Amino acid sequence: MGAALEIRGLTLRFGGVTALEELDLSVAAGAVLGVAGPNGSGKSSLINVLTGHYPASGAISLDGQQIGHLPAPERARLGMVRTFQSPRVYRRMSVIDNMRAALHAIRPTFQRRADRRRQEEWLFDGLALFGLNHLAEAMPDTLTHYELRLLELARAYATGARLVLLDEPTVGATEDEANRLRGVLVNHLMPGRTVILVEHRLDMLRALCTELVVLQAGRKIALGRPDEVLAQPQIRACLMGELTDA
Amino acid sequence: MDPFLISVLSNIGLFSFLALSAWILLIGGEISFGQQAYFAIGAYASGIASALWVWPFAVAVLWGTVLGAGVGALVAWPAARLSGVHYAIATLAFAELTRASLNVFRYQRDVEGYLTGPDGANGFRDIRWVYEAGIEPGPNLTIIALSLAGVIALIGLAARLNVMAQLRMVGEDPILAAMQGVRVLRWKIGAGAAAGGLAGLGGGLYAHLATYIEPAQFSVMTGVHAVAYGLIGGLGTALGPILGVLIDIGLLESLRALAAYRMIVFGGLVAIILILRPRGILDETLVAKVRSWVRR
Amino acid sequence: MLDLAQNTLDGIAAGAAYALLAIGFTLIFGVMRRLNIAFGPSIMVGVFLGAWVHAQWSAGLIGAAAATFAGVLIASVYVERLSFAAIRGDAALASMASSFALWMQLEQGVALAFPGRTTAFPTLPQLPDVRFAGLFLGGDDLLVFAVAGAVLLLLHRLIYHSHFGLEMRALADSPEAAAVSQVNTRRVAFLTFCLAALVGAVAGMLIAATDGQITPKFGLWATMKGLIAMMIGGLGSLRGALLGGLALGIIEAQAQWYLGAAAREIVVYGFLFLCLIALPGGMAGVRETGAERKL
Numbered sequence: 001m002g003a004a005l006e007i008r009g010l011t012l013r014f015g016g017v018t019a020l021e022e023l024d025l026s027v028a029a030g031a032v033l034g035v036a037g038p039n040g041s042g043k044s045s046l047i048n049v050l051t052g053h054y055p056a057s058g059a060i061s062l063d064g065q066q067i068g069h070l071p072a073p074e075r076a077r078l079g080m081v082r083t084f085q086s087p088r089v090y091r092r093m094s095v096i097d098n099m100r101a102a103l104h105a106i107r108p109t110f111q112r113r114a115d116r117r118r119q120e121e122w123l124f125d126g127l128a129l130f131g132l133n134h135l136a137e138a139m140p141d142t143l144t145h146y147e148l149r150l151l152e153l154a155r156a157y158a159t160g161a162r163l164v165l166l167d168e169p170t171v172g173a174t175e176d177e178a179n180r181l182r183g184v185l186v187n188h189l190m191p192g193r194t195v196i197l198v199e200h201r202l203d204m205l206r207a208l209c210t211e212l213v214v215l216q217a218g219r220k221i222a223l224g225r226p227d228e229v230l231a232q233p234q235i236r237a238c239l240m241g242e243l244t245d246a
Numbered sequence: 247m248d249p250f251l252i253s254v255l256s257n258i259g260l261f262s263f264l265a266l267s268a269w270i271l272l273i274g275g276e277i278s279f280g281q282q283a284y285f286a287i288g289a290y291a292s293g294i295a296s297a298l299w300v301w302p303f304a305v306a307v308l309w310g311t312v313l314g315a316g317v318g319a320l321v322a323w324p325a326a327r328l329s330g331v332h333y334a335i336a337t338l339a340f341a342e343l344t345r346a347s348l349n350v351f352r353y354q355r356d357v358e359g360y361l362t363g364p365d366g367a368n369g370f371r372d373i374r375w376v377y378e379a380g381i382e383p384g385p386n387l388t389i390i391a392l393s394l395a396g397v398i399a400l401i402g403l404a405a406r407l408n409v410m411a412q413l414r415m416v417g418e419d420p421i422l423a424a425m426q427g428v429r430v431l432r433w434k435i436g437a438g439a440a441a442g443g444l445a446g447l448g449g450g451l452y453a454h455l456a457t458y459i460e461p462a463q464f465s466v467m468t469g470v471h472a473v474a475y476g477l478i479g480g481l482g483t484a485l486g487p488i489l490g491v492l493i494d495i496g497l498l499e500s501l502r503a504l505a506a507y508r509m510i511v512f513g514g515l516v517a518i519i520l521i522l523r524p525r526g527i528l529d530e531t532l533v534a535k536v537r538s539w540v541r542r
Numbered sequence: 543m544l545d546l547a548q549n550t551l552d553g554i555a556a557g558a559a560y561a562l563l564a565i566g567f568t569l570i571f572g573v574m575r576r577l578n579i580a581f582g583p584s585i586m587v588g589v590f591l592g593a594w595v596h597a598q599w600s601a602g603l604i605g606a607a608a609a610t611f612a613g614v615l616i617a618s619v620y621v622e623r624l625s626f627a628a629i630r631g632d633a634a635l636a637s638m639a640s641s642f643a644l645w646m647q648l649e650q651g652v653a654l655a656f657p658g659r660t661t662a663f664p665t666l667p668q669l670p671d672v673r674f675a676g677l678f679l680g681g682d683d684l685l686v687f688a689v690a691g692a693v694l695l696l697l698h699r700l701i702y703h704s705h706f707g708l709e710m711r712a713l714a715d716s717p718e719a720a721a722v723s724q725v726n727t728r729r730v731a732f733l734t735f736c737l738a739a740l741v742g743a744v745a746g747m748l749i750a751a752t753d754g755q756i757t758p759k760f761g762l763w764a765t766m767k768g769l770i771a772m773m774i775g776g777l778g779s780l781r782g783a784l785l786g787g788l789a790l791g792i793i794e795a796q797a798q799w800y801l802g803a804a805a806r807e808i809v810v811y812g813f814l815f816l817c818l819i820a821l822p823g824g825m826a827g828v829r830e831t832g833a834e835r836k837l
Contacts, residue, residue, distance in 0.1 A: 051425055052424075053421065053424075053425070071424075071429075072424040072425060073424050073426075073427045073428055073429045073430065074427075074429075076424070076425055076426055076427035077427040081425075081426075082425055084422075088419065088421075088422050089422075090414070090415060090418045090419060090422070091418070092414075092418055092525075092530040092531070093414070093418075093530070093534070094534045094538070097411070097534070100408075100411065101411060101415050101426065102426055104408045104411050104412050104415065104426070104428070105412060105415075105423075105426055105427035105428040105429075106426070106427045109407050109408060109409070110407065137534070137538040139531055139534065159426075272635070277635060277638070324819045325818075325819065328818065328819070328822055330634075331571070331577055331773075331777055332773070332777065332818055332822050334577075335769060335770075335773045335814070335818060336814075336815055336818040336819065338769075339770075339811045339812075339814040339815040339818065340811075340815050342766075342807065342811040343808060343811035343812050343815060346804070346807035346808045346811060347808055349804055349807070350804045350805070350808070366804075367804075466762065466766070467762070470579070470642050473639065473642075474639050474642055474643065477635060477636065477639040478639070506654065507650070507654075508650070509646040509647060509649065509650035510646075510647045510650050510651060512643070512646060513643040513644055513645070513646040513647035513650075514643075514647060515643075516639065516640065516642075516643035516646075517624050517625065517640050517643045517644055517647075520625075520629060520636045520637075520639060520640040520643070521624070521628045521629055521640070524629055524631070524633035524635075524636035525633075525636070
């Protein structure tokens with residue numbers, strides 16, 4: 001089962017600009033929290049703060065453990081994984097080496113031969129699950145944007161992390177690709193995990209989220225079941241032009 | 247064996263340490279123009295240990311290695327948050343600082359009726375342990391070759407244990423690596439220590455082969471060469487920097503007819519290689535291909 | 543107190559030339575995001591050509607100057623074509639290593655063509671020395687000030703008040719944005735390289751003419767001084783390059799006077815190391831940009 005996440009009074013400022021302001025959120029284990037909001041409302045900042053990339057004030061706890069003071073690598077080791085708005089992979093490593101890279105730091109340095117073989121199987125199975133097994137030895141330069149996105153998701157899956165932070169996974173995807181990504185997320189990445197999904201497509205949010213939070217200028221302006229939140233006229237007005245309704 | 251061949255091979259071996267030292271940092275994503283500093287530290291420290299304190303050769307060289315690693319870690323620690331050009335110039339500054347300090351470093355002592363030890367810019371003469379022990383250039387070459395083989399074996403082991411892979415992750419994308427649980431700062435300091443130790447080891451062996459060292463030998467030129475070796479030979483494998491040394495010293499020094507035009511030939515060769523293969527001859531793509539082909 | 547002031551004055555005189563070298567480096571780094579460590583040796587090719595023309599036809603300072611400009615330009619274009627234009631993409635490391643390789647070529651080429659340890663270079667016209675309040679300023683130094691100042695003014699006009707300057711600044715700010723706004727990035731990069739070569743040629747000529755002679759070590763020397771001044775001032779900032787050059791000159795002069803020649807090097811490199819660690823933005827306080835992190 002996924003991890004429970006608690007956020008209290010989270011505040012992030014860059015110079016004079018406030019990216020997040022006194023944000024409180026709680027995400028139950030196994031829940032899928034959608035995050036929506038206009039550009040610059042703090043959606044990506046939220047992910048960057050949770051992973052420890054940006055230092056922010058406030059309290060963050062993962063399954064009751066305080067993690068707000070931990071640097072990024074330590075948080076990742078507790079079972080947190082993220083994807084990036086534009087897919088981020090090691091360009092000079094093959095696809096399968098990118099999969100291995102996701103496990104290097106969180107698995108022991110010394111492994112028995114049998115464990116190592118099991119890990120290799122797990123990684124190749126993971127690639128197959130996301131439809132990338134035929135590209136295992138390919139270099140990332142030869143992959144399409146969509147395939148790179150799948151690689152990011154497969155990598156997140158392979159870590160077995162209990163908390164998955166997805167930063168606009170359908171950006172740059174065609175309609176058809178977005179639908180396939182939705183299927184992959186529902187069937188493989190989301191089960192048994194807690195997910196925070198930053199997304200601009202209403203159909204994705206409606207279909208995938210158990211809860212939806214709407215941010216504006218770093219503040220929470222709505223929280224609830226996706227269909228209820230999206231039914232509110234002022235929320236629709238706020239998101240108009242930002243969200244693409246399908 | 248032909249004495250000339252022995253001396254060329256010994257030089258190749260010794261410069262391989264320096265090239266590997268710069269290569270480790272390149273893998274970790276940093277260019278250092280200053281690895282010659284640790285080469286100098288290793289050379290002076292082990293020379294002092296064997297010539298002045300009359301320590302055995304092996305212990306003296308080990309002491310130079312440890313000191314190189316220690317200083318490497320000390321420099322890497324504040325430098326780790328620098329990147330790119332800043333790191334390169336900070337290491338260069340440190341190396342020139344070391345060289346300038348050695349120019350005024352005097353520590354001489356009477357050993358068995360001889361006044362010996364570093365004498366500032368006049369250098370450090372008579373590091374004679376190896377010769378007094380009756381070790382000929384041939385066996386000395388064997389010592390250098392075995393040390394180098396040991397280092398390459400260690401790097402191979404590090405590759406099997408995913409140590410090199412994590413260093414490559416840090417080098418290619420430190421932010422992504424941190425998000426995947428890699429403790430980036432520790433890796434950068436560790437790489438600095440390993441690189442410093444390697445150069446220190448090479449320096450210790452060099453001092454005992456040459457018997458005479460002086461600060462001017464450890465100039466910026468030496469350090470920039472070390473970086474260039476890795477970039478020509480390739481960043482995909484530890485054999486890359488050694489291939490770079492082979493091309494420079496091996497190929498060109500053996501062609502004595504080219505002596506006067508050596509730098510012109512070498513420079514042109516390097517420029518062409520880098521246009522065709524910006525990450526060197528044995529780059530990551532080639533190594534990945536070979537590895538997947540071997541596995542098949 | 544008088545010593546301190548006199549050293550500062552001497553330092554500024556030397557620093558003016560360092561500043562020009564640093565500005566050359568900064569121009570290239572600004573638009574390329576790559577380090578051209580062959581900059582010093584390219585200048586050396588020029589000053590040696592100038593010295594040769596002078597020796598051959600006793601051409602005097604004007605003839606030597608023209609030959610110097612030509613030599614630096616030719617060497618710089620050679621470096622630009624092979625090490626920068628030919629190596630595309632995200633390969634700052636390869637460009638730098640390649641410029642080092644060409645440095646080796648240029649240096650040996652000069653050593654083969656000029657086997658002597660030193661070569662004579664025409665000296666600057668004699669100007670009267672200036673004395674005031676116990677301080678001394680050589681006529682040579684005055685001329686160096688005047689020329690360096692004129693170059694700076696011209697550069698300022700070019701960069702901030704011309705279309706080419708606008709394109710250059712756009713490219714330095716963001717290569718992507720510049721490309722989208724139809725700036726011919728390759729052309730601007732090439733021309734900037736040439737501009738840096740001209741600035742470097744002036745610096746090289748001033749230094750060679752002040753000393754009256756040149757050695758094959760000039761290339762290494764010029765690259766080191768330019769790099770150090772650029773880093774002290776703040777990477778990527780023209781104002782920083784100017785400040786860094788002057789600061790380097792003053793520090794050298796003071797250390798030389800109070801501590802001696804051997805300690806001067808220790809002080810300079812120690813200062814540079816601490817500066818980089820404690821103040822990576824340099825004296826101009828440059829904030830690190832994303833592009834620079836890539837190298």
